Amino acid sequence: MRRSQKFEKPQNRKGTLIQLGGYLMRYKWQLFVAIALTIGSNLLALVGPLLSGYAIDAIELGMGKVNFNQVFYYAFWMAVFYLASAGLTYVLEVLMIRISRQVTYAMRKDVFNKLLDLPVGYFDVHQTGDVISRITYDIDTVNSSISSDLIQVSSTLITVLGSFFMMFAISPPLVLIFAVTVPASILVSRYLVKKTRPLFRRRSRKLGELNGFVEEMVSGQKTLKMYDQEENTISNFNIRNKAAVDAYYHAEYYGSMIYPTINLINNATLAGISVFGALLYLAGSMSIGQISSFVLYSRKFSGPINEMANIMNDLQSSLAAAERVFALLNELSEAKDTERMANLENVNGDIGLENVQFSYDANQVIIKDLSLQVEAGKLIAIVGPTGAGKTTIINLLMRFYDVGAGNIYVDGNEVKEVTRESLRKSFAMVLQDTWIFHGSIYENLAYGKENATMEEVVQAAKAARIHTFIEHLPDGYETILSDEGTNISKGQKQLLTIARAMLLDAKMLILDEATSNVDTRTEKKIQEAMRYLMKDKTCFVIAHRLSTIQNADLILVVEQGNVVEQGTHEELMAKGGSYWQMYQSQFE
Structure with missing residues (x-):
């Protein structure tokens, strides 16, 4: 007998992020080390453009008028800082993979334990394939986001703030260009993310429905062959398969609009920097080396914003997958026995x-x-x-x-x-x-x-x-x-x-x-x-x-x-x- 009531919870993005954060905080000391590595690697990388500007300023107008000692000096330290940054980044990648593995293990363990605690009625209204999809595909999606997207997000924040500070130190007037382009990027990103979030949620749901149907058909192979239902089953599969791939396509299609739109804004920013930087050079307010450093920092400033827009798709997909996982974890478990409950002993059988x-x-x-x-x-x-x-x-x-x-x-x-x-x-x-x-x-x-x-x-x-x-x-x-x-x-x-x-x-x-x-x-x-x-x-x-x-x-x-x-x-x-x-x- 199947029950008709639904177990679906209302979508709660804030609650999902809080629960995911709870898993991450189980490994808070490793996270603190990861944060320190992220800050260190990005700060070391931020020194490079400044040294590059100094090296360019060591080149004077005229053939052969180059102070090679200064050029080699700054080039050497650029290599040192970039190599140190790469080393810290490697250690960070390994550490984040370790953290994501631990989170995945804990999450999958909690989901499986939850399945054993759920009342029988839950399985009366949920397909087995959909449940399996949550404990495999959805958790793997979250795992992928933890191991890669979190590093990019944190690196983006540090790089953007550091680059902005360095650009402001070089030329405060030239920074005013970002007063127009940054708000435009934020507004466009928020609008597109708001439009795509339901699409990624639908993609995860449709994939779960497809897995549920496949599980049912595989377990019922003899019956469907006995009733000569192969063509009908294929037709039903095609309907669900098309719904799944359409949901995937729409999520990826509309999500793909974020990156080129933000990239267009950032390229316009670079054009503005080139024009106004040239005017400031002619006015004697900036040197060639400073303009070069400013351009490099502007790329470091806008590049992560591009990356951030690009990983929004993955973040939306991960958030939708996490919602499905936590919806299962938040289901009401079978009521626990209380201390006042007695144990049946020496049962007679009346x-x-x-x-x-x-x-x-x-x-x-x-x-x-x-x-x-x-x-x-x-x-x-x-x-x-x-x-x-x-x-x-x-x-x-x-x-x-x-x-x-x-x-x-x-x-x-x-x-x-x-x-x-x-x-x-x-x-x-x-x-x-x-x-x-x-x-x-x-x-x-x-x-x-x-x-x-x-x-x-x-x-x-x-x-x-x-x-x-x-x-x-x-x-x-x-x-x-x-x-x-x-x-x-x-x-x-x-x-x-x-x-x-x-x-x-x-x-x-x-x-x-x-x-x-x-x-x-x-x-x-x-x-x-x-x-x-x-x-x-x-x-x-x-x-x-x-x-x-x-x-x-x-x-x-x-x-x-x-x-x-x-x-x-x-x-x-x-x-x-x-x-x-x-x-x-x-x-x-």
Whole structure:
């Protein structure tokens, strides 16, 4: 059952920058060193144009009238300063790569930990591919920005301020040219950035949607081939692919306007400096060397502004990616257990539901007013039409969702008053959707029981009627299963998950269509083995095949969120009600 409410947060650029800054401040001492290196390397580079001017002024008018001693002296120190600046820049680059690596590691770790803390409902409304896109592509985009763009931004600030100071020291009147061009650059940049920011946000979102679609189609290859949907799938992919590349194109196209526009303004600035500098030289207010130094400083002043405009695209892309990452990190986690909550211990298995109501959204109530008592050690079967609320009952028992009203009790303890860990460890659960991870068969079977011995694993496998199959594999229980167990059949995967559940020392078992992928004969053998292994334990079985639940101690017939009938198979057949009609529809 999917919920309709959205988890999207409103866009918050300021909040995103604050959170990103929080990650950077985890490595504040390395950042302080990086700032010092940035200041040092840029200040050393700023000395070069001044020395160049001095060297030019050592050249007098007329052939051979050059003071080579002064020229070589200033050229030597220019080389020293530039080499020192290059060395500091190299160290800075290495340090920033190290910082970005640490930030990426921490961010990806936090996102993965957050995924484990999120309620089940989050994954009901978010595509797996989109979630994966956030933890891979979006974080990589942020990482790239940290390792390169931050250096450029900080270098730009220092270079611009330093160059402006040097130009003002050389010729205050000539600096007045920037009183016109700098405001023009700022206004144009702000306007274009404001226009492009939503485009980069849309680009990240469309790429996430494309990844989500691809993930769904790859996992459903057999189904789409069975229904001959290749052409339709390609058509749908082309639509999403075009939307993604169009979003990328529009973001890059309009973002690319920033650099040439700012560059045009800076070239106009250089033309103005050339004209007015020549007039000041003729007036005797400036020397040739000073004009040369001023021009070099003007290029250092305008060059970083050009670079700043050029990296705005990357910054906008990184900001959009960071927004998506932090939107996930800012989701409400599953409520934490409080200290006053007790641990379920020595569980007996008595379960009670008292006037339970629940809805995934306000428009559709799933469970209306459900009350029932289940004695420990009973096998309870839950049947009913699709959408009646069968699986929802299981989700409420496990506290994947909390009830909207009413109470659920385990051994007289209200489930909201006990820790989730102790509650969920009291259940063993087998779902219709099997989950097998990359690892050995032994690791998959022992997944839920720490330090499980091989003897215990083998016993569970025998009970689930999968031991013989495992023994015939080349490496037996050490056979490596591929991701999602694609190298074994679906029925075999289901038997493995059943064996995994049998291995747990849990007082309650939940089977949600757990034998839907095995044949009837094997299913009956499994049920016989489970009845033996689950002796004195409470077992909930959701089933559509009524032939598999005739020996249940209690059958609950659920319709529209209410238990309309309950009793044994014989009692319900004698009533001639909903259960009788369901049974007749299957066997008539």
